[in-house]
Amino acid sequence: MPELPEVETTRRGIEPHVVGRRIRVLAVHEPRLRWRVDASLPAVVAGQKVLAAGRRAKYLLLALERGTILLHLGMSGSLRVLPGETPRGKHDHFDLVLDSGQTLRFNDPRRFGSLMYTAGDPAAHPLLAPLAPEPLSAAFDDAYLWRVTRGRRVTVKQLIMNARLVVGVGNIYASEALFRARIRPERAARRVTEREAARLVRAIRSVLANAVKAGGTTLRDYVGADGAPGYFGQKLYVYGRAGQPCRACRTPIRRRVQGQRATYWCPQCQK
DNA sequence: ATGGGCACCTGGCTGC
DNA sequence: TGCAGCCAGGTGCCCA
Numbered sequence: 185m186p187e188l189p190e191v192e193t194t195r196r197g198i199e200p201h202v203v204g205r206r207i208r209v210l211a212v213h214e215p216r217l218r219w220r221v222d223a224s225l226p227a228v229v230a231g232q233k234v235l236a237a238g239r240r241a242k243y244l245l246l247a248l249e250r251g252t253i254l255l256h257l258g259m260s261g262s263l264r265v266l267p268g269e270t271p272r273g274k275h276d277h278f279d280l281v282l283d284s285g286q287t288l289r290f291n292d293p294r295r296f297g298s299l300m301y302t303a304g305d306p307a308a309h310p311l312l313a314p315l316a317p318e319p320l321s322a323a324f325d326d327a328y329l330w331r332v333t334r335g336r337r338v339t340v341k342q343l344i345m346n347a348r349l350v351v352g353v354g355n356i357y358a359s360e361a362l363f364r365a366r367i368r369p370e371r372a373a374r375r376v377t378e379r380e381a382a383r384l385v386r387a388i389r390s391v392l393a394n395a396v397k398a399g400g401t402t403l404r405d406y407v408g409a410d411g412a413p414g415y416f417g418q419k420l421y422v423y424g425r426a427g428q429p430c431r432a433c434r435t436p437i438r439r440r441v442q443g444q445r446a447t448y449w450c451p452q453c454q455k
Numbered sequence: 456a457t458g459g460g461c462a463c464c465t466g467g468c469t470g471c
Numbered sequence: 472t473g474c475a476g477c478c479a480g481g482t483g484c485c486c487a
Contacts (some may be wrong), residue, residue: 187480218482220462242481247465259481275465277471294464296481311483338458347482354480403480404467446478 186257188319188352190406190414194263198288199237199407201265202246205282206233214277216225218258218298220335221278225301229253236280240306241315241351243427250306251303254311258296265287280347293405316351319388324350326382332380333373340376340441341369353388356401359448361387363422368372369447370440394419422448 186194210229211215215221224253232248239245244263248254254264278299280288290297298441302309317323318334332349344350345358353361362369365386367380395401400414403424407413422433426439427446435452 190480256481258464259479261480292464293466294479294481298465336457342458356480401480406480413474418458443458 186221186259186261186400186406187354187357187395188239188242188243188392189357189416190397190408191244191401192396193240193400193408193414194257195237195239195244195341197330198244198263198265201284201286201409202234202237202280202282202288204234206231206282206290207248207280209279211279212299213272213279214295215294217277217295218256219300221299222301224301228301229280239390240312241318241347242354243312244250245306247306247332249303252306252385254298254302254309255290255304256298258292258293258294258298259410261290261292261297262407263409264291264407264411265409314348316347316349319350319352319392320330324385324389326385328377329385330381332377333376336373338373339369340367340373340384341444341447343373344384345445347391351387352392356403356420357391357395358389359423360421363387363448363450364391366454369442371450372403384443424448424452 207229210226212221232250234246234248236247244255245369266287266289268281268287275293276289276291276292306312333343336343340363341358344353365384367384395416398414398416401416402413414435422437425435425437430437430450430453435450437448438450438451439446
């Protein structure tokens with residue numbers, strides 16, 4: 185999926201089309217997502233106006249008059265804004281039909297995405313409450329990352345992919361941020377120095393912010409709300425570049441598997 | 456409390 | 472052409 189930049193790109197893409205609109209119909213064609221879509225959801229959201237399109241970590245939040253829709257894109261999900269009469273294709277799992285005549289359509293081949301609803305404060309939802317601060321907010325600062333890395337035996341790459349400690353960083357941007365911070369992914373988090381932690385905060389912030397500017401990264405499935413791919417793939421330094429020369433020093437980029445996920449790094453630039 | 460591994464899915468690509 | 476095997480933007484849960 186969709187890491188933070190892809191979710192944020194989706195949020196920005198749908199926002200002007202959904203905010204202020206009323207939900208005419210929620211049509212669920214395939215409820216078997218990461219969590220089974222509650223059968224009562226269509227009746228609950230029908231007729232409610234969308235007040236805001238927000239994001240928390242990799243969750244999209246549609247604030248309604250009486251509650252909040254929580255959407256997650258999983259690994260292969262995408263949301264698109266389409267004319268109401270667009271024929272459904274394979275893996276189109278639900279449609280949010282708006283009073284504008286447009287449809288917000290969710291497609292997700294692997295079905296790791298989710299569609300949920302909460303009547304209360306979304307921040308208190310069990311899936312959102314334990315999440316770390318937003319990486320582009322002031323709360324995610326040098327002191328924070330320094331503190332949460334102390335005493336941790338996990339590798340720094342796995343640590344920055346742990347949503348209870350750092351949010352929004354997935355497999356692509358974890359490798360990219362560590363390259364920019366010049367830290368090897370397999371280093372134990374507790375061996376990261378205070379200076380390096382500060383560098384890593386800056387690297388995470390800049391890689392995410394720049395990827396948002398580029399509309400995210402498209403490897404295969406991901407498209408923004410308008411159907412366009414993201415172009416950050418052209419700016420990747422290490423991800424998916426095993427054997428190819430480092431863009432900084434020409435040393436071949438290495439690949440190894442860490443916690444069942446592919447990791448890429450430059451053995452020369454990263455220590 | 457922490458860390459490791461598995462599970463949930465489909466589809467695209469590689470190599471025999 | 473067919474098929475097995477591997478790989479893929481995530482993350483909650485179970486167990487040691």
